[in-house]
Amino acid sequence: MTDRIKVAVLGASGFIGAEVIRLLSAHPQAEVAFMSSQQHAGKPLGQVVSGLRNSRAAGRRLRSLDELSKVDVAISCLPNGVLPKVLDDVSGQADLVLNVAGDYRLRDPEEIAQYYPGSVGGWRQDIPYYVPEFGEKPSEPVVNLPGCMASAGLYALYPLFRDGLAEPRAVVDAKTGSSGGGNTTTENPSLRAGNVRVHKLHGHRHGPEIRQALATWTGTAPELQFSAFSLPVVRGVFATAYTWLREGAGTAEVRRAYARAYADAPFVRMSNGRSPVALPMLKTVVGSNTAEVGVSVEGSRCVAVCALDNLIKGGAGQAVQAMNRVFGLEETLGLPEVGPWP
The missing domain is CATH 3.40.50.720 (NAD(P)-binding Rossmann-like Domain)
Structure with a gap:
């Protein structure tokens, strides 16, 4: 071009x-x-x-x-x-x-x-509802992109349901920074600083969004509990997804499912470390278009976590990434893979 x-x-x-x-x-x-x-x-x-x-x-x-x-x-x-x-x-x-x-x-x-x-x-x-990592590149003239907390929940859950490893129910706990409220929010900063509080325990609109997307891309519409919380940070979403594995599924099958799902996804990185500091965190994704995903299995219980920047991978970066794909450009053009550190 x-x-x-x-x-x-x-x-x-x-x-x-x-x-x-x-x-x-x-x-x-x-x-x-x-x-x-x-x-x-x-x-x-x-x-x-x-x-x-x-x-x-x-x-x-x-x-x-x-x-x-x-x-x-x-x-x-x-x-x-x-x-x-x-x-x-x-x-x-x-x-x-x-x-x-x-x-x-x-x-x-x-x-x-x-x-x-x-x-x-x-x-x-x-x-069409479009997440660049899932589904076919859209050809329609109008495309809707996902919500920031929905993106994190989907990255955490998609491989499990795509490979049929989990029972059709899940709990997603999503925490987000203050920029998620936009620049017209009336929330007093003194109530946000040094505080973690409930945003919405039931009835958040990202819940049906995640369920609908999973049904479309995996064939499973899980019973989903989605709750949202406010973090005392400016940027970032940290989502924790809890599922229960089907009989016969274990750590090896789960790790293979995530590796396959994101093998060709330049902006979804699997964190395979076992120590807490090697698992996803906000500090390693804020300022970038990268989503980090980590997963841990104990018996039949599976916990997956995803961290991303709500304004980039959950918003502006997702849009630029989608634009790149639709116009046949290199998917990573103009998008940061890493943010500032520390």
Whole structure:
């Protein structure tokens, strides 16, 4: 490919939108051609997003969505419920729309009404749910990407159910940093610092998302308990998945299943060490597009853990990775495999 991919970033002033711009600034085959922000239209990017004020794009002005002109791909980082209202117009200007929000993640009408009431309607064609490591590369003009905690849960559980090693039930405990609430959260920082608290014990929308995805890709829709917790960190998701193995399945079968599942996945790394420091941790993935997965078996009980950066592998990086695959580029282009250390 000789021509650079022209990308529109919708919702550029949010955390994930800003990360998309930062990542694409180092992408050798893509360029940001348009940046939208309804609230800050007309203002320079660097004035609105402090973290990008030293970037080459800092002086470029944010635009209103109705100014969008023809691009190759639009990466929508708009809040839930916004894209369905404008999708016809956006898809008319973009050959591909990658949605980072949750609007089209679920297929069941009752679940959509329950978890994403503002997203009902707005499009008449099938919109695939896409995780780059699973399923076929989509050819549809609009694609929805997974949630950050759902991604971590899926990476932890997928190999077990793909190979039929686990009973059809699981418990997922997901903990996330404060950036997961976006830059409009009203949570007081003093309540987050030095504290771990419950976010939602039952009824989190990532629960049905994980169950639906596993049913699609493994043929098993497990009975799933999903609970979410808040961590006193800025970035990162740490998910722990508990399952019960079928008779005859043990450590060797489980490790082979994970090794096979992620053998060709450049951004999912298996941690095979037995000591706690060798298992997944936030410090080794934050700032990167890498998800670390570790698994341990004792008798019939299996515990899998996954750590990833919610704004990159759980958001902006996932979108760039999907874009690379759809356009036939090297999957790793423009994406960091490691973050800063320590």
